[in-house]
Amino acid sequence: MTTEGPKDTMPVCEVANPFEEIQKHIDNICRRMNVSEGINARLQQCERELIVHFPVKMDDGTIKIFTGYRVEHSDTRGPAKGGIRYHPDVNLDETRALAAWMTLKCAVVNLPYGGAKGSVACNPKVMSQGELERLTRRYTTEISVFIGPERDIPAPDVGTNPQIMAWIMDTYSMHKGYSVLGVVTGKPIGLGGSRGRLEATGRGCVICTQLVSKHLGISLDGATVAVHGLGNVGGAAAKLLAKEGCKIIAVSDSTGGIYNSKGLDIDAVLRHKKETRSVVGFKDSEAITYPELLGLDCDVLVPAALEGVICAANADSIKAKVIIEGANGPTTPDADATLCENGKFVVPDILANAGGVVVSYFEWVQGLQSFFWSEEEVNSRLTGVMDNAFHEVLEISQREKVNMRDAAYMLAIQRLAYAMTTRGIFP
Numbered sequence: 398m399t400t401e402g403p404k405d406t407m408p409v410c411e412v413a414n415p416f417e418e419i420q421k422h423i424d425n426i427c428r429r430m431n432v433s434e435g436i437n438a439r440l441q442q443c444e445r446e447l448i449v450h451f452p453v454k455m456d457d458g459t460i461k462i463f464t465g466y467r468v469e470h471s472d473t474r475g476p477a478k479g480g481i482r483y484h485p486d487v488n489l490d491e492t493r494a495l496a497a498w499m500t501l502k503c504a505v506v507n508l509p510y511g512g513a514k515g516s517v518a519c520n521p522k523v524m525s526q527g528e529l530e531r532l533t534r535r536y537t538t539e540i541s542v543f544i545g546p547e548r549d550i551p552a553p554d555v556g557t558n559p560q561i562m563a564w565i566m567d568t569y570s571m572h573k574g575y576s577v578l579g580v581v582t583g584k585p586i587g588l589g590g591s592r593g594r595l596e597a598t599g600r601g602c603v604i605c606t607q608l609v610s611k612h613l614g615i616s617l618d619g620a621t622v623a624v625h626g627l628g629n630v631g632g633a634a635a636k637l638l639a640k641e642g643c644k645i646i647a648v649s650d651s652t653g654g655i656y657n658s659k660g661l662d663i664d665a666v667l668r669h670k671k672e673t674r675s676v677v678g679f680k681d682s683e684a685i686t687y688p689e690l691l692g693l694d695c696d697v698l699v700p701a702a703l704e705g706v707i708c709a710a711n712a713d714s715i716k717a718k719v720i721i722e723g724a725n726g727p728t729t730p731d732a733d734a735t736l737c738e739n740g741k742f743v744v745p746d747i748l749a750n751a752g753g754v755v756v757s758y759f760e761w762v763q764g765l766q767s768f769f770w771s772e773e774e775v776n777s778r779l780t781g782v783m784d785n786a787f788h789e790v791l792e793i794s795q796r797e798k799v800n801m802r803d804a805a806y807m808l809a810i811q812r813l814a815y816a817m818t819t820r821g822i823f824p
């Protein structure tokens with residue numbers, strides 16, 4: 398896919414079809430684990446796929462047709478769960494890939510969920526609030542044959558936020574005739590959202606960084622960090638890593654990158670981004686290109702933007718010792734092999750960014766019980782889940798002599814295969 402951003406500063410990435418790459422990966426792991434052909438075949442396909450083309454009245458009075466998707470990869474372990482992405486480049490295969498990653502991710506952290514994903518091809522950055530609201534309400538109605546608190550529960554992803562989740566909840570509730578809090582997670586706190594959800598994915602990345610630093614014996618105090626993609630995930634990760642004593646030396650967004658070898662004041666960068674909608678031009682910084690940022694000599698690199706950013710063309714230039722995949726699919730399979738050969742410690746996306754779905758699960762549970770927890774309780778339970786999952790994956794990685802990504806796939810596939818076998822096939 399093409400990622401947004403200044404094209405002359407993008408890494409030269411040839412990104413293959415991400416869904417086909419996942420299918421190959423699942424196949425390899427199933428064969429290694431002697432998983433039956435039937436289960437292997439089931440895991441390689443999405444269970445349900447919906448494509449919708451729908452009209453939205455724009456502010457200038459014209460009618461524009463948008464294309465959206467909702468894909469459920471699996472609901473074997475529980476309701477399908479996965480975010481909704483608003484981005485001009487989305488397509489069916491990307492949505493399938495993101496849905497499959499959700500199935501694997503929920504299994505790695507042992508949540509009673511399957512995986513799904515939704516997307517609409519649009520550019521939310523150039524749409525008014527009114528246009529976004531009308532698009533969201535119509536898209537929700539179009540996919541309402543799939544979603545519901547017991548069957549398929551959306552959440553925010555790239556280009557969507559708590560306000561959009563509130564519109565989804567309201568639209569679904571209007572059709573039902575009563576308020577349904579559990580239909581979506583990532584809602585505003587005043588509307589059934591969970592404390593800690595907004596920062597949860599970034600916090601999960603930080604918990605993983607702490608666990609890796611303990612495992613490898615690297616102190617986080619003064620450790621240098623580069624964050625590619627200072628959005629919801631990257632912004633929270635950067636802020637919390639700075640609180641842990643890390644020096645955030647570079648960050649980027651879709652408009653460009655900034656660098657300061659002495660460390661950036663992340664709170665000030667986030668304020669600057671809020672005011673100007675860009676990190677570029679922050680006073681105590683110099684400009685840096687994406688390839689330069691990704692290749693910085695630092696302790697930790699957090700790719701937190703989109704897929705395929707670390708690819709064959711730039712994998713060899715990565716100098717960071719630890720890579721925490723905040724984004725879904727930021728590393729292509731050939732790049733992954735290079736990172737492994739070069740001795741990098743990669744915490745794969747399906748583990749590193751699972752904090753978001755973990756707290757989404759907590760939000761869903763709190764909504765179903767109408768009983769809400771304190772932020773301390775949410776964060777402490779999140780730490781427990783991430784800690785368990787990290788150590789389970791590390792144990793498999795050491796026992797089976799595989800990297801953390803393969804180990805995470807093995808853990809997920811073992812749990813999915815068990816659920817499929819135990820449920821059996823209907824009829």
Ligand code: NAD
Pocket residue numbers: 400401402553554555556557598625626627628629630631649650651652687701702703704723724725726750751753754
């Ligand atoms: P977001 O829209 O809040 O942030 C994305 C950031 O990446 C933005 O700052 C954007 O400017 C930047 N960006 C886009 N294109 C870029 C490019 N070419 N180079 C550099 N920066 C670029 O989205 P998000 O919710 O933070 O999601 C980011 C990634 O994390 C996605 O892969 C998403 O699927 C994954 N993820 C998100 C969540 C969540 O809870 N939001 C959970 C799990 C995984």
